[in-house]
Amino acid sequence: MIDLHSHLLPGIDDGATDVAMSLAMARMAVADGIATMACTPHIYPGMYDNHGDGIRAAVISLQAALDDDGIALRLVDGADVHLDPGLLDGLRDGRVPTIAGSRYLLLEPPHHVAPPRFEESVFGLMAAGYTPVITHPERLSWVETHYDLFVRLARRGAWMQVTSGALTGRFGRRGRYWAERFTSEGHTMILATDAHHPQRRPPLLAEGREAAAALVGSEEARHMVETRPAGIVANTAPDALPAALAAVRQGVVREAGAGVDAARGPGALRRLFGALRGR
Numbered sequence: 001m002i003d004l005h006s007h008l009l010p011g012i013d014d015g016a017t018d019v020a021m022s023l024a025m026a027r028m029a030v031a032d033g034i035a036t037m038a039c040t041p042h043i044y045p046g047m048y049d050n051h052g053d054g055i056r057a058a059v060i061s062l063q064a065a066l067d068d069d070g071i072a073l074r075l076v077d078g079a080d081v082h083l084d085p086g087l088l089d090g091l092r093d094g095r096v097p098t099i100a101g102s103r104y105l106l107l108e109p110p111h112h113v114a115p116p117r118f119e120e121s122v123f124g125l126m127a128a129g130y131t132p133v134i135t136h137p138e139r140l141s142w143v144e145t146h147y148d149l150f151v152r153l154a155r156r157g158a159w160m161q162v163t164s165g166a167l168t169g170r171f172g173r174r175g176r177y178w179a180e181r182f183t184s185e186g187h188t189m190i191l192a193t194d195a196h197h198p199q200r201r202p203p204l205l206a207e208g209r210e211a212a213a214a215l216v217g218s219e220e221a222r223h224m225v226e227t228r229p230a231g232i233v234a235n236t237a238p239d240a241l242p243a244a245l246a247a248v249r250q251g252v253v254r255e256a257g258a259g260v261d262a263a264r265g266p267g268a269l270r271r272l273f274g275a276l277r278g279r
Ligand SMILES: [Fe+2]
Pocket: 005, 006, 007, 080, 135, 194
């Protein structure tokens, strides 16, 4: 599997605090079946002033430590990018890294407030040739009142990244409800761990893949942790990768690899159970 969202680099944000913790997390990831991991520290001007050169250097240094320790994890660079007026310029000049230098970037919306003109900002990035991957919409406090906004963004080609642990209840009932809803309604494009810590926020992706498989079938779940992440790292155009299950169900696209079985799968029933279980 490929995990495209982690705070594995030591000492540069609120993730791993030192190299020993990075190595412990990397060992856990490998044991979980993760072969490639993107190191995506926060870039949040004024709070986490990370930049492309520093991140790339830190990735090279941590990769050397992994290699020395015989940990078979391939690292690629990236960032968990806060929306900021200078974002597009930063992407163009390399201060803000995309995922593995591709057209895809992790875009982290503010947790507690719907930013003004969020849709316009996302569309602006897309018009400039980037594919924003919106991180953990299921965990935002304002998803409750703005779910339709995320559906509109997904329909227009922004990608939704749901947190693996949210699907398994690590972020509470409410996080699980929205994670299941994004996934069962066919808007989740990739799962990622958003790992910060070996115990509190562990780099575990297989459990999320299994939870997703119960909602949308194992083939679509595999697309979320293998096919689409591999396509991102290879900078494959989004329309050459398996389309969103929602688009397949609506007949917008004919072939997504997920197929008709997933569309007929247990998603609707699961959704009902999820709603009954409450938020
Ligand atoms: Fe993150």
